[in-house]
Amino acid sequence: MKKLMYKIMLTCKQATFYSSVKSFKKLKLVHRIQLKLHLSMCKSCHEFDHQNQIIDKSMTDFYKGKHLYSEEILSEEKKSQIRTTVNQHIKG
Amino acid sequence: MHFFVFHSKTIYIQIVAKKQPFICEPNIWVDEYSDEFFRFAIYRVKSREVAEDLVQETFLAGLKSLDKFRRDCPEKSWLYNILRNKIIDYFRKKTNQEIKRSSAVVETDDDSFYGQFFKKEGQWNNEATQENWDISADKIMERDEFMQFLILCLSLLPEKWAKVFSMKNIDEFSTKEICKELEITPSNLWTIIHRAKLQLRGCLEKRWHNK
Numbered sequence: 001m002k003k004l005m006y007k008i009m010l011t012c013k014q015a016t017f018y019s020s021v022k023s024f025k026k027l028k029l030v031h032r033i034q035l036k037l038h039l040s041m042c043k044s045c046h047e048f049d050h051q052n053q054i055i056d057k058s059m060t061d062f063y064k065g066k067h068l069y070s071e072e073i074l075s076e077e078k079k080s081q082i083r084t085t086v087n088q089h090i091k092g
Numbered sequence: 093m094h095f096f097v098f099h100s101k102t103i104y105i106q107i108v109a110k111k112q113p114f115i116c117e118p119n120i121w122v123d124e125y126s127d128e129f130f131r132f133a134i135y136r137v138k139s140r141e142v143a144e145d146l147v148q149e150t151f152l153a154g155l156k157s158l159d160k161f162r163r164d165c166p167e168k169s170w171l172y173n174i175l176r177n178k179i180i181d182y183f184r185k186k187t188n189q190e191i192k193r194s195s196a197v198v199e200t201d202d203d204s205f206y207g208q209f210f211k212k213e214g215q216w217n218n219e220a221t222q223e224n225w226d227i228s229a230d231k232i233m234e235r236d237e238f239m240q241f242l243i244l245c246l247s248l249l250p251e252k253w254a255k256v257f258s259m260k261n262i263d264e265f266s267t268k269e270i271c272k273e274l275e276i277t278p279s280n281l282w283t284i285i286h287r288a289k290l291q292l293r294g295c296l297e298k299r300w301h302n303k
Contacts, residue, residue, distance in 0.1 A: 045216075060261050
């Protein structure tokens, strides 16, 4: 029985592995179940999984350019300065 | 024909690219994009001057590498890519010293890397136990700050690791395409993702949560 338990139960290292890669690939059913089982019993890995989701979501926001809260715009002065520089480079 | 279109993203892109390549017009860049890029940058770097410089540098870098513009995506996305890399570079430079230290840790062999987090039997180290972060998506200030640290921590990862995430999120590459591009096997890729996540989480815990 003990041996069987060891076979079914993931270690924390394995659980964090499946938790990390699951946004990249669909896990096999058996791994999904093993992960779920582990997460339901291990508080640390449960937190890791939750934090992982926060990281994934925020990373997508960063790369996709969402969350533009700021109302700031460039000053006309700076803008025309950039325009001049860019135009110089286009000609040059 | 339709069969191929639906079954292969690459072929689809090629067909679209052949029919109507995207054009690049540097003359309109400043008027069209500078405000949006500036907002994108200032939100992340929190400094007017730095953000202004980054916008200008982005346009100049774009002009320099015009020949690399592949015409398979709009120029705006292409420029956004450059800007994003500039922001990451900015944080990288800012923390140059720390990188040297952290990459030394990160590039070590398997045992000493995982040893930071796990015991030999695969359970968490006592020092690495997880605490509840308690961050909610709707509290903007909180997320704002969190994002700062996330970008900082991303900039501390080895370049190849960070590239995996940008390829997945920006280019929406499949894992197969990512492996091909980085010349690694799928199991290498899973290991990189696992390590990167452990490292990112640890970095955020240390810098953002426990500060």
